[in-house]
Amino acid sequence: MMVIQLSERQEKIIEIVKGNQPITGEEIANQLNLTRSTLRPDLSILTMSGILDARPRVGYFFIGKPSLNYISDEIKSILVEDIKSIPVILEESTSIYDAIVFMFLEDVGSIYITNNGILSGVISRKDIIRTVMGGTDLYKVPIGVIMTRMPNIIYVKPKDSVLTAAMKLIEHEIDSLPVVEGIDNSNKDYRVVGRITKTNITRIFVELGNNI
Numbered sequence: 298m299m300v301i302q303l304s305e306r307q308e309k310i311i312e313i314v315k316g317n318q319p320i321t322g323e324e325i326a327n328q329l330n331l332t333r334s335t336l337r338p339d340l341s342i343l344t345m346s347g348i349l350d351a352r353p354r355v356g357y358f359f360i361g362k363p364s365l366n367y368i369s370d371e372i373k374s375i376l377v378e379d380i381k382s383i384p385v386i387l388e389e390s391t392s393i394y395d396a397i398v399f400m401f402l403e404d405v406g407s408i409y410i411t412n413n414g415i416l417s418g419v420i421s422r423k424d425i426i427r428t429v430m431g432g433t434d435l436y437k438v439p440i441g442v443i444m445t446r447m448p449n450i451i452y453v454k455p456k457d458s459v460l461t462a463a464m465k466l467i468e469h470e471i472d473s474l475p476v477v478e479g480i481d482n483s484n485k486d487y488r489v490v491g492r493i494t495k496t497n498i499t500r501i502f503v504e505l506g507n508n509i
């Protein structure tokens with residue numbers, strides 16, 4: 298797909314055509330307080346790129362080949378709650394050994410940790426490898442001791458956009474984000490209601506690429 302970076306004026310022209318089609322070049326120029334000849338280069342770029350169609354003596358129509366803005370609007374409109382997976386959760390008191398077994402059984406790379414149902418931490422594969430190399434007693438030490446803990450946990454809310462989620466994954470160099478909901482409005486206690494992983498994000502990329 299060819300991606301075209303449109304100017305602000307070209308974006309405005311598209312909006313005008315979308316709302317008034319068919320519309321003549323003269324009428325578009327009037328709405329923008331510009332002359333027809335000033336608009337000519339913009340209109341030819343928009344028709345040559347297939348975004349607008351010009352029919353003689355009728356006017357301009359919006360065809361809607363994807364522009365950069367179209368794709369980014371599409372991505373921003375997808376919410377975390379639309380694509381989240383089921384969270385994989387253990388209580389803090391679970392032994393590291395049991396957490397390792399659970400990680401294999403559930404086939405995940407990280408587990409969210411709760412204390413009486415409230416999010417308190419995350420453990421990942423690397424946390425476990427580090428602990429094993431350090432010779433810790435895996436049967437005795439609970440995961441609460443080795444996890445990354447609140448308030449350092451990066452999370453998203455169900456109504457956040459997937460773009461926000463993807464940016465957090467990249468910025469913090471992590472594989473997954475817990476999706477949380479506040480228990481009440483007054484404090485920072487969260488219940489884990491889902492999980493966003495790099496796989497969820499990659500699936501969106503594939504669907505957009507295949508035009509699903």
Ligand code: ADP
Binds near residue numbers: 451452471474475
């Ligand atoms: P891996 O260990 O397989 O590379 P990650 O890159 O996700 O997995 O984890 C790297 C580190 O970041 C680990 O110490 C882990 O505890 C921590 N971590 C993972 N997810 C989060 C998160 N959502 N918020 C804060 N820290 C996290």
